[in-house]
Amino acid sequence: MAEPTVKPVVVGIDGSEQALSAASWAVGEAVGRGVPLRLLYVIRTDLLGSLTAEQYRCAVEEAKAALHAARAAVEQADDRVLVETDIAQGNPAGVLESESGYATMICLGSSGIGRVGIAFLGSTAASVAEQALCPVAIVRSPNLPKQAGQLEWVMVPVSVFVDNDIIETGIEQARLLNRPVLAVGVWRPEFGGTPSASLDTLVTQWQERFPDVRIHPVATESDMSHFLRQNPDVGGLVVTDAATAHDVAALVGGERSGREAQVERTVLVVHRRATTPAHAR
Numbered sequence: 001m002a003e004p005t006v007k008p009v010v011v012g013i014d015g016s017e018q019a020l021s022a023a024s025w026a027v028g029e030a031v032g033r034g035v036p037l038r039l040l041y042v043i044r045t046d047l048l049g050s051l052t053a054e055q056y057r058c059a060v061e062e063a064k065a066a067l068h069a070a071r072a073a074v075e076q077a078d079d080r081v082l083v084e085t086d087i088a089q090g091n092p093a094g095v096l097e098s099e100s101g102y103a104t105m106i107c108l109g110s111s112g113i114g115r116v117g118i119a120f121l122g123s124t125a126a127s128v129a130e131q132a133l134c135p136v137a138i139v140r141s142p143n144l145p146k147q148a149g150q151l152e153w154v155m156v157p158v159s160v161f162v163d164n165d166i167i168e169t170g171i172e173q174a175r176l177l178n179r180p181v182l183a184v185g186v187w188r189p190e191f192g193g194t195p196s197a198s199l200d201t202l203v204t205q206w207q208e209r210f211p212d213v214r215i216h217p218v219a220t221e222s223d224m225s226h227f228l229r230q231n232p233d234v235g236g237l238v239v240t241d242a243a244t245a246h247d248v249a250a251l252v253g254g255e256r257s258g259r260e261a262q263v264e265r266t267v268l269v270v271h272r273r274a275t276t277p278a279h280a281r
Contacts, residue, residue, distance in 0.1 A: 018139070142264055203215050
């Protein structure tokens with residue numbers, strides 16, 4: 001298969017409200033990058049084997065209905081986006097991982113990403129986040145509408161002890177989404193915490209390099225997932241790398257319930273072997 005010159009933003013659609021939220025969120029990524037938005041529904045054939053003719057007919061009808069609803073949500077969000085739809089068969093995670101080689105980004109809803117689900121049933125989102133060949137966004141939408149004046153961040157875990165390559169992805173996303181960056185000085189088990197003074201120095205250097213984006217430092221004595229649990233009202237996009245993709249459930253915030261679900265929480269897992277330059281709107 002020849003690699004396409006224009007790689008779409010791919011959204012996994014499964015008929016859930018979370019998938020609709022992911023599709024709506026992905027509109028900004030597609031429009032900002034000037035690429036199509038591809039809505040993909042995967043009919044599961046990995047659990048029970050081949051479907052009967054009647055089972056296949058029903059599955060296709062369900063897929064068409066889910067894709068129709070997702071297209072409507074996308075076009076309501078922004079009618080400038082070019083929408084493509086497709087139906088595939090197989091294991092959803094496997095299909096999406098194959099798609100990732102030809103995609104700018106994969107976007108998925110956070111349904112079924114609780115720790116119990118991952119431990120016993122597996123999770124499409126968690127698997128794709130770890131194995132994809134492109135960045136993967138896991139979207140958790142709030143239970144309530146966004147309040148006027150509610151600040152949304154692009155959050156990046158940083159440390160003075162390691163390479164902070166993902167800060168550039170954070171800056172690109174901040175430009176795309178028109179948001180400030182929250183540089184979270186995290187604790188790392190092999191090194192310890194990031195001293196506030198050292199974090200301030202890093203942020204000052206980045207602010208000089210990227211004067212068009214507001215960057216705010218905050219030091220913590222924990223890792224990123226603990227910081228987010230301790231600050232459930234801090235919403236927005238968390239940029240991380242594949243090394244922490246296994247902890248995506250904690251970063252997203254688990255199931256959509258309780259106080260945590262009052263804010264948007266999207267996790268963008270960046271794979272260093274594949275980059276996706278973002279363009280300002």
